[in-house]
Every structure is written in structure tokens, then in C-alpha cells.
Amino acid sequence: MSRDRTPIDLLVFDLDDTLYPEREYAFSGFEAVAVAYTDLLGPPSRTAARLKEIFDSGNRTRCFNQLLTERGHEVRANLVGRMVETYRAHRPRIALHVDARECLTLWRRRVKTAVLSDGYLLAQQNKVAALRLTGTVDAVVLTDQWGREFWKPHPRGFELLQERFALRADLCAYVSDNASKDFVAPNALGWITIQAKRPGGTYEHESAPSGGQPRHAVDDLRDLARLLVPSKR
């Protein structure tokens, strides 16, 4: 059994929809925006509830525009921009998926662990703080610190982690949900790639580009123990 498992020394996780549900972050942000714009939008609970409905109806990128239109307000770019700023700057109320929490507890004692995530820096920093990841994993790399051109599929974040821990590529594994971009760079470097299938996740239905297919897929992060084993045991 253990002979079939791949030895690793470094286990790296994506953040959104891999370790926690991104929809919860969106809802938490809607509540913050609803409170901040009470004068314009009325009772916060009603505003937040409508934004959640808009999000769940499939409009995940222009929720504020749709709400403003529905309420008869002019959709001014600077107003929407300020609402997005409030959303990204808010302190989210989010929690790890249960399987992610148990997986991190197990693997952080066995190998080096890290988080590698794209997304707007302040928003990602607030998520990392809310989930207390800095004290949990050995390294947190947020690619937006270098600019958007370094978001996945750019390899810089993966190369940095491999160098920081001075490891061979085949001893590094990346676990993520989004097949459209997340596995291209680690595959090219020779890492082990594993897709976390998250029903209802934002990128659940994305398909992989050439070279971007994950090597494995799991429905539950606790199942990583069936695929991987610490190299030094």
C-alpha cells in the first residue's frame, strides 16, 4: 500500500476553495459593504441578502453593479470602486473546511507545508489572518506581492518555495481546485499536482489547458494520505 504512495517533503496548498469556501468570503464581504453603505442602500440585512442572491444566481463579478441598478442608482465607476475596496479590505469571517483543518493538522507535523495563492494582496492577507494560517504552515506566498503578472500560471511562487526549502521538484506537491490555471506551472516544474474537487466551488467546472491536468484528484483532503507519504519515514 505505502509503496504506491508518492514520497514528498513539501505540501503546498492553494487558498480559495481549497482550504476554505470562497463563497463564505464573498458573503462576509457583502455584509461589510452592506453595513458601510447603509445611507445609500438601506437596511444592511436586506442589502446583504440580495447580494448573496445575485452571487448565487451566477453573477459573481458584477454583484454591486446589479444591486445599484436594481435600486435605481446610477452605476458610477468610482462608487463601485469604493464598494470593491470595502469588500477587499474587510476582515472576513471565514473558517477552514473541516477536511482542510484536519489535513493541515496531520501534515504539518510530517512535512514542510505552505500556502500559495493569487488574488488581491490585501484581501488575501486578511483571509490568511482570519484563518490563522501564518502560525499553521511553514510559509505563505501571496503572488500579488510582485504584481498581477506573477499570478498563476506564472511559476515564480512555486520556484520560490522549492528554493526556500531546497528541495527536488519531485518531492513537492501542490493541491488546488482550479484546473484552468493552477497546475500548469507545478506540472512544468515536475511537482506532483492534486486537484481538490469542491462541489459548488467557484471554479468547479473549469477545464485544464494543455499541460495543466492535475496528476491526481481528491474529493476530501484527508484522502491525500492515500496518495502521499513523507519521504523521510
Ligand SMILES: [Mg+2]
Ligand atoms: Mg482556488
